[in-house]
Amino acid sequence: MSLPETQVPNGQVPGGHVPAWQQFAGLALRSVFLIALAVLTFRVALPQNETIATAYDTPNDLIRLALGFAVCGWLVFELFRMPRDAGGYRSWLYIGAAGVPFALICLYYTW
Numbered sequence: 781m782s783l784p785e786t787q788v789p790n791g792q793v794p795g796g797h798v799p800a801w802q803q804f805a806g807l808a809l810r811s812v813f814l815i816a817l818a819v820l821t822f823r824v825a826l827p828q829n830e831t832i833a834t835a836y837d838t839p840n841d842l843i844r845l846a847l848g849f850a851v852c853g854w855l856v857f858e859l860f861r862m863p864r865d866a867g868g869y870r871s872w873l874y875i876g877a878a879g880v881p882f883a884l885i886c887l888y889y890t891w
Contacts, residue, residue, distance in 0.1 A: 798866045806869035809876020811859060816883040818855040821848055823890055 798806075825848015827841040863869050 798869045802873060803869050806863070806871075806873040806876065809880055810863075810872040813872075813876050813879045813883055814855050814859045816880065816887050818852045818859075820883065820887050820890060821851045821855065823887075824848065825852070 825844055827838075827845065863872060
């Protein structure tokens with residue numbers, strides 16, 4: 781039994797080669813975006829008028845701190861996972877081109 785032309789075994793996409801510049805740009809934009817998002821999440825998760833040591837006094841600050849650290853950990857974990865296929869590099873190139881300036885602007889105004 782032969783496969784239809786649209787299906788290729790092992791999930792390989794025809795023409796799935798990524799040029800080196802596109803791979804580098806996609807990874808660089810992805811890294812900057814995830815780092816900016818992790819720093820922004822960390823900054824927002826900190827207690828408003830207190831230090832981290834007094835966050836246990838109010839449950840809202842403790843919950844925000846715990847969720848913020850969990851999201852930061854997840855973003856750092858995602859930072860070290862590479863895209864699995866050529867489409868992933870292209871997607872991060874486009875998402876990064878739009879998302880990095882927005883994330884940096886948000887980071888600037890929240891700091």
